Amino acid sequence: MSTVTEARLEPTGRTRINRGRNRAVADRAELLDLLADALVAHVGVQAPGTDGRPGHPVVLPTAYAVDVDGPDWGGTLYVHGSVAARWLRASVDRTVCVTVTELDGLVAGRSAFHHSMNYRSAVVIGRARLVDDPDERQHALDLIVDHMLPGRAATLRPSTRKELAATAVLAVPLHEASMKARAGGPVDEPEDVEAGVWGGHVPVRRVIDAPVPAEDNLPGLAVPDDVSGAGRTR
Amino acid sequence: MSTVTEARLEPTGRTRINRGRNRAVADRAELLDLLADALVAHVGVQAPGTDGRPGHPVVLPTAYAVDVDGPDWGGTLYVHGSVAARWLRASVDRTVCVTVTELDGLVAGRSAFHHSMNYRSAVVIGRARLVDDPDERQHALDLIVDHMLPGRAATLRPSTRKELAATAVLAVPLHEASMKARAGGPVDEPEDVEAGVWGGHVPVRRVIDAPVPAEDNLPGLAVPDDVSGAGRTR
Numbered sequence: 001m002s003t004v005t006e007a008r009l010e011p012t013g014r015t016r017i018n019r020g021r022n023r024a025v026a027d028r029a030e031l032l033d034l035l036a037d038a039l040v041a042h043v044g045v046q047a048p049g050t051d052g053r054p055g056h057p058v059v060l061p062t063a064y065a066v067d068v069d070g071p072d073w074g075g076t077l078y079v080h081g082s083v084a085a086r087w088l089r090a091s092v093d094r095t096v097c098v099t100v101t102e103l104d105g106l107v108a109g110r111s112a113f114h115h116s117m118n119y120r121s122a123v124v125i126g127r128a129r130l131v132d133d134p135d136e137r138q139h140a141l142d143l144i145v146d147h148m149l150p151g152r153a154a155t156l157r158p159s160t161r162k163e164l165a166a167t168a169v170l171a172v173p174l175h176e177a178s179m180k181a182r183a184g185g186p187v188d189e190p191e192d193v194e195a196g197v198w199g200g201h202v203p204v205r206r207v208i209d210a211p212v213p214a215e216d217n218l219p220g221l222a223v224p225d226d227v228s229g230a231g232r233t234r
Numbered sequence: 235m236s237t238v239t240e241a242r243l244e245p246t247g248r249t250r251i252n253r254g255r256n257r258a259v260a261d262r263a264e265l266l267d268l269l270a271d272a273l274v275a276h277v278g279v280q281a282p283g284t285d286g287r288p289g290h291p292v293v294l295p296t297a298y299a300v301d302v303d304g305p306d307w308g309g310t311l312y313v314h315g316s317v318a319a320r321w322l323r324a325s326v327d328r329t330v331c332v333t334v335t336e337l338d339g340l341v342a343g344r345s346a347f348h349h350s351m352n353y354r355s356a357v358v359i360g361r362a363r364l365v366d367d368p369d370e371r372q373h374a375l376d377l378i379v380d381h382m383l384p385g386r387a388a389t390l391r392p393s394t395r396k397e398l399a400a401t402a403v404l405a406v407p408l409h410e411a412s413m414k415a416r417a418g419g420p421v422d423e424p425e426d427v428e429a430g431v432w433g434g435h436v437p438v439r440r441v442i443d444a445p446v447p448a449e450d451n452l453p454g455l456a457v458p459d460d461v462s463g464a465g466r467t468r
Contacts, residue, residue, distance in 0.1 A: 063351060117382070195391075213433075217433060217434070
């Protein structure tokens with residue numbers, strides 16, 4: 001059996017998905033679960049034109065974190081980058097799209113048309129706010145570290161002023177978001193099933209392997225719990 | 235040791251990466267290797283405004299395939315979708331950005347600032363062409379199926395006219411592309427290393443599990459080689 005679900009959360013003309021409305025699920029928890037599971041976001045921004053050429057979209061991968069109790073209604077998604085990064089400067093006070101996708105499988109249909117993928121994907125559209133407040137910025141950076149390695153941030157020294165000055169943080173409200181997911185096997189034409197073509201799906205998952213210590217670690221250092229636990233928490 | 239590489243392939247003002255030029259590698263083969271390894275692309279397009287609101291970027295995950303001998307200089311990247319999909323219609327004859335990312339690890343630095351991810355990412359910017367030619371379209375659809383499950387397309391019946399009429403294929407030239415990659419452990423401040431903070435990295439990889447047959451398969455059907463081989467070819 002296959003399942004395709006779609007959650008529209010505070011749907012607007014921008015995040016409303018114009019196909020498969022019957023696939024709707026209305027559970028915001030699924031969106032937050034996906035954002036907690038995944039590790040990489042793809043941020044899309046309309047880059048300004050250069051060299052006399054018109055603007056164009058740019059999509060870049062980045063780490064991220066979510067504060068469900070953040071300042072925005074529905075929670076806040078944070079991304080960070082170098083203050084020198086062009087994509088980041090082009091995003092400030094502009095509408096951006098942040099998409100987070102987890103691939104869960106390959107679907108082998110009985111025809112090319114019914115091949116598909118199993119996945120979960122969240123699309124967040126919102127105005128990117130440059131985080132100026134020092135407390136919110138430090139909190140966001142801690143969340144981004146802890147999103148990768150839960151518990152790690154509390155074990156680290158505070159960031160220096162120089163480090164903070166080199167880092168920009170953007171906040172995107174989570175209230176304009178949609179989610180789409182597919183799971184299970186193919187949905188084929190009955191005549192292709194009856195013709196005896198094999199159908200099914202191949203699960204895909206992410207594995208986190210054992211930590212590799214840096215070559216310049218001082219002798220005798222044990223792998224800390226936050227790092228050794230990375231594989232258990234996902 | 236850590237390695238960060240960046241390949242600029244036919245660099246233009248749009249794909250030139252404005253930071254870390256010393257990270258450059260000039261090997262187009264790395265780009266093609268990544269595009270062969272990965273399974274999901276994120277396509278960014280500037281969606282037209284609706285409901286009196288201005289346009290905004292939209293980033294959506296999609297299957298894709300590459301024809302290194304395609305009609306474009308440097309090869310052609312194909313994506314497909316329903317003819318009814320808004321993002322696809324908004325892409326035709328517009329500049330789009332197609333980004334393909336593989337996450338390879340989490341980097342635990344000795345400070346928040348030096349946390350990072352190991353990854354490979356390709357950014358392709360180009361004008362999306364709607365593929366009208368029936369032969370090129372069928373070829374692209376076969377490539378997309380075979381990208382997921384190598385060898386599968388040749389085992390399937392031809393697409394029907396109805397199926398082809400419901401499917402749109404976009405071609406994006408591969409000649410304006412950049413690639414960035416990071417590998418290895420953290421690069422930390424010497425005083426943090428000497429303070430005895432543990433540093434290292436945690437490898438992340440994708441696993442393809444055993445195929446799951448559809449519940450409605452006819453009795454006695456064996457898993458075909460193209461499907462059972464999916465885990466071996468990646």
